[in-house]
Amino acid sequence: MxxxxxxxxxxxxxxxxxxxxxxxxxxxxxxxxxxxxxxxxxxxxxxxxxxxxxxxxxxxxxxxxxxxxxxxxxxxxxxxxxxxxxxxxxxxxxxxxxxxxxxxxxxxxxxxxxxxxxxxxxxxxxxxxxxxxxxxxxxxxxxxxxxxxxxxxxxxxxxxxxxxxxxxxxxxxxxxxxxxxxxxxxxxxxxxxxxxxxxxxxxxxxxxxxxxxxxxxxxxxxxxxxxxxxxxxxxxxxxxxxxxxxxxxxxxxYAVGSFKKESGVNRKGVYIQGPDILVKWTRNALERYGYGITTKETASIKINVSGELNSPEWRIDNQQITYKTIEQLLKEI
Amino acid sequence: MKEVGNIVLDTPRVHLKWQSIVWLALLLLLLFLLDVGLGSVKIPISDVFKTLLGRPIDNEAWQAIILKIRLPRSITAILAGAALSIGGLQMQTLFRNPLAGPSVLGITAGASLGVAAVMLAAGSATTAFSIHQLGIGGSWLIIIAATLGGALVLIAILAISFKIRDNVVMLIVGIMVANITIAIVSIWQFFSDPEQIQEYILWTFGSLGGVTNKQLGVLSIIVSLGVLFTFFLSKTLNVLLLGENYAQSMGLNIRRSRFMIIGVTSLLAGAITGFCGPIGFVGIAVPHLTRSFLNTSDHRVLVPSCVLVGGILMLLCDIISQVPGSQTVLPVNAVTAMIGSPIVIWIIIKRRNLKSSF
Incomplete structure (x- = not known):
């Protein structure tokens, strides 16, 4: 340079x-x-x-x-x-x-x-x-x-x-x-x-x-x-x-360096926990549906992601039921 | 040939193209001999050769037919085919439009206007007299009228071309000028006597046979100069393939190049229209045929090839228009379209590479 x-x-x-x-x-x-x-x-x-x-x-x-x-x-x-x-x-x-x-x-x-x-x-x-x-x-x-x-x-x-x-x-x-x-x-x-x-x-x-x-x-x-x-x-x-x-x-x-569209509807705050990459894509889907993603564990909804990239599992609020795809998760939440 | 990595770069496949050009030249020669040899009067092929080689033959009438009628006619066919094809090629490249041809800028229409002015408007007695004295096609009067008419439109077009930056606008202006000119001719026809109209219509059929040996000298010089000049424009035409913006960014003077291209095309188209009448079709079809066969857009190859293919097509049409073995002669303009169109349709459908040229 x-x-x-x-x-x-x-x-x-x-x-x-x-x-x-x-x-x-x-x-x-x-x-x-x-x-x-x-x-x-x-x-x-x-x-x-x-x-x-x-x-x-x-x-x-x-x-x-x-x-x-x-x-x-x-x-x-x-x-x-x-x-x-x-x-x-x-x-x-x-x-x-x-x-x-x-x-x-x-x-x-x-x-x-x-x-x-x-x-x-x-x-x-x-x-x-x-x-x-x-x-x-x-x-x-x-x-x-x-x-x-x-x-x-x-x-x-x-x-x-x-x-x-x-x-x-x-x-x-x-x-x-x-x-x-x-x-x-x-x-x-x-x-x-x-x-x-x-x-x-x-x-x-x-x-x-x-x-x-x-x-x-x-x-x-x-x-x-x-x-x-x-x-x-x-x-x-x-x-x-x-x-x-x-x-x-x-x-x-600012974290990603790109613009995103704010959804008109404002739903509840969600806290997501799990491996970084899975959190990222879960967050991506939830934001599209207007959920606010927070870093506070006290949020009204808590989602746990676990497993590997090709075999993930989602759990809402520590319930027993697990979801294999984001599609199922979005239906239930 | 150069090796770059594992890939052999055959510096533009020129060898193959030169081979095709040699074949085309041989075909042209063959058709030329056929055209001279065939006609309503049967002449033995040995006598045809003898006459062409300048040796005397017993039958003086045959010699006269070959030297004074058939030979000028065949040479005119080659010149017309070459000139119109080269004109069409340049217009298609300049306007990057597959439908452009030498007649697109109204030069042909202008020439028609000149002829119409002589045949329809000027004192009918004098023109009719001079035409009948000299024969319709061979009349210098008609040639001069056509040239002046074409030149008039040419000057208008060139003047406009310096005002306009955009080639698409230029194309539309050219088509509109052509339309205006044709409209004037139509109005003129509407108010003219049927006999005069008939003469004018006869002229519009086109004729390769009306050019005398003297006129042929003038025509050959014009066409040769035009073809040579176009060949020297090859580099300019090649860079115009990328469009005006790229061409300009590489240092090409767009206005000057356009002026030269339009000028030389008008000269070629105007001369042929003047001497042979408005011959359509060849100018649009031959560049497509040539590109399709040789599969290249390099004008250094296309210009000589178009000259050959144009000559070949015109000779073929001339042979057919004389209906070998009969006394009938069909109008050349109708034959070019009738014979040429199916060939073009067949080749374009078969090759499927027309669209990618533009």
Whole structure:
């Protein structure tokens, strides 16, 4: 972490949309720094302006005010050809044409470097091979992209960005339509790439849990339409995270680091006792039904869980009857 | 070939594709000879070869038929097939839409408008005279009118293309411009005499036979330049496969690329429409056939292949339209669609990889 340096920075940046009549500010007072060798996560609810920010600092959209620098150079003075060697994108649109092979798709990333007919030299090929190797997509080199799963396709798109050989990579919601194992895999991959290759990787996401576990730094969109930055844990502890995602019906669980919905009905307090893992899932079920879980043994209902993970037993208030499943327990309680 | 881990990376499977291109070229040559050899007048195959190789044959009438009628006709077929296919390929890639073709931007409609203006509106006596003097297809007047009409729409489209960022909007604008142009022609037809309409309709059937040797020189130069230019655009077309946003992020100048792609497509489509009439279908079908057969989206392979497949399809249609062994000649426009559509349906259903191309 010590040898990471700032590669992209903004000062008093304001972003939004402007045409003749309207002047809509989406986010303002942005003082951001993107560092090499780090995975930075731009975190915010849907519609909070994450994509607008990525487009603006990616040089696609003009800012409303303030300045942006790539290293020490003003972003506006960098032309699109130079920018293509500094910054690569992975976008949300699932647009890859199906009848390109994985290799052909990744090799498109060499566009800024290859000859005018798009022929690749040894350096290009070495970079492509490295990109596919680093993302674990070498096995898809001869597979048509249309035959890949969403997760595999996303990894190929990341490989394409790596092939572009830029010190900065932006990813717009890279895990948006992926299932949990794929999301975890992509986040891990990006974190590892940032650390091993020294690239500055910025991704936008609304998935708090993923960002908290994997990001080196958060850019958190706040309700005041600006962004605060910091190490994820700091932002949890000082309450920024709770504020930025706040909804009236949600409460932030500081122990878990995620929001939960408060059930409308408030039932009795329950005390659960037993092995940690079984307590956790029992609690999960009871909370859904509106029971308050307390740590006081004097609670009106006491539940005892015992046994192993694959043969648990529940007992209510030390009665004789035991329940083998949570379903039975919920019926009786 | 390179070894990476245990997996062999065959750097894009180009060898196989070049093989297919050689086969396509041979097929094109075969059909070309067939097209020149077959017709309403039976000419022995040995005499056909002799004439093509520039040796004199006894029957001067046969020699004239081959050199002045059949040869220009066959070459026109290849040029038309190549130009329209290349145009269609570029439009499908630029707009990332399987239904796009060279006629999608209204260039063909513009050319039709030009021809309609000459045939329907201008003093009917003079046009009728000049058309009958020179023959409908072979009239420079018609060619110039079609070119001007196409160019007019082209200028409008290019002007709009610089104002618009979004390719989808561009596509819709193009279709609408085409519709307006067609509507003007319809109104014109409504107020015209039946004889004039008949002549116009004859032109819309399309004809490969009207191009004279002199005109063929002009047409070949335009088409060759267009094809060559498109081949040089391969890299741009390839990166556009990922969509404008990615293309831009890799440093592609979207507006300039679009200008060039639309410009070269219009030139190709406009020239063919001017010389041969509005030939539909080929421009949409051939890129699909080619992608389906070769199973690639790499334009460095697709551009030359589309030229060959387009030429093959047009030659095939021309052979059929002349109904070998009879005196009848069917309109080429009807034949392309009638013969081509079932082939395309069959291949697309069989291959099932059309949808994944977009």
């Amino acid at each position: 010590s040898d990471s340096k700032t590669i992209l920075s903004t000062q008093n940046l304001a972003i939004g949309y402007k045409n003749k009549r309207t002047h809509k500010v989406v986010l303002s007072n942005l003082d951001l720094t993107l560092k090499t060798g780090e995975l930075t996560c731009l975190l915010g609810p849907n519609g909070s302006g994450k994509s607008t920010l990525l487009r603006t600092i990616g040089g696609v959209q003009k800012p409303l005010g303030g300045e942006m620098r790539l290293g020490s150079v003003l972003l506006e003075s960098v032309n699109s050809k130079e920018l293509a060697r500094m910054l690569s994108l992975v976008l949300t649109d699932r647009s890859a044409p199906g009848n390109l092979t994985g290799y052909a798709l990744v090799s498109l990333g060499r566009f800024p470097y290859s000859s005018w007919m798009g022929n690749l030299d040894e350096k290009d090929e070495a970079q492509i091979h490295w990109a596919m190797d680093a993302t674990g997509t070498t096995e898809f080199a001869n597979t048509h992209v249309g035959e890949l799963s969403d997760g595999e396709k996303q990894k190929v798109m990341i490989a394409r960005a790596l092939a572009q050989d830029t010190p900065i990579i932006f990813l717009d919601e890279p895990t948006a339509h992926l299932d949990l194992p794929n999301r975890i895999e992509i986040f891990h991959l990006l974190r590892e790439l940032a650390v091993t290759s020294g690239k500055a990787i910025l991704l936008s996401s609304h998935e708090m849990d993923m960002a908290l576990t994997n990001a080196d730094r958060l850019w958190l969109v706040t309700p005041e339409q600006t962004i605060i930055t910091g190490v994820p844990e700091d932002l949890v502890i000082n309450g920024s995270l709770e504020k930025s995602f706040a909804r009236e019906t949600l409460t932030f669980d």
